[in-house]
Amino acid sequence: MAANLANIAGSRANPSTLLPLELIDKCIGSRIHAILRSNKEIVGTLLGFDDYVNMVLDDVREYETTAEGRRVNKLERILLNGSNIVMLVPGGEGPEGAAA
């Protein structure tokens, strides 16, 4: 996955001309992993987004990490409010993948 991202960035003469949201645009149709404020993470297939990075996600898994452990909630399709997003990870293996 990291190699793919490097290719996307490297396909331009100047890598800095790839705007952050252009990268997200290239993730449409793929799984994406959103790390939110407040110990929550969301993984889903990115269907679209707007200027605020509000995102429509499909086949969603919502992970909540608490002192007791990790709770998982499955959802069909959601509109995620962009204001709570801290980071986006293209590829979207979720917290399990990151820990492995």
Place this chain on the structure above:
Amino acid sequence: MAAPPRTNPSDFLKELAGRPVVVKLNSGVDYRGLLSCLDGYMNIALEQTEEYVNGQLKKKYGDAFIRGNNVLYISGSRTRK
């Protein structure tokens, strides 16, 4: 497998109008009800609203206005209780 068509937030919201939805707030509280309307701040008006705290029904409201800054996500709900 055919890729699903691009659906931006405004497209998705058009699909949801008048339908049963789940609105989850940052606090973890869920609201289930019929989506009356919504604006650019994600302020939401719901009808026949039910408030769920930790999955348990706590309260019902005829109509409810939810201030958008509290909203984590909005989801369509097939399983209307």
Place this chain on the structure above:
Amino acid sequence: MATSEGAGDHVQEATVEEPLDLVRLCLDEKIYVKMRHDRELTGTLFAYDQHLNMILGDVHETITVTEVDSETYEEMYKETKRTIPMLFVRGDGVILISPPTRA
């Protein structure tokens, strides 16, 4: 909406086209307001703006404090109530507003 400028200003239509219309329809009515930090208010809505700043009259406030018993881990809810004749509410603390349930 009416095409002529200002024609709709004095007509308060009973339609909800945007969420704030729901609040407009609550003017001079008793409303319930759920606030952050487990505060709840009921009172008469005299005024509001786009931020949901509000002026409420004859307000009953309920503050709920959750205490967890350190030995039994039982949750205890402690409610404090008070009444306030006139109150300005800053909008950023508002979570939910509900009109009175009409029977």
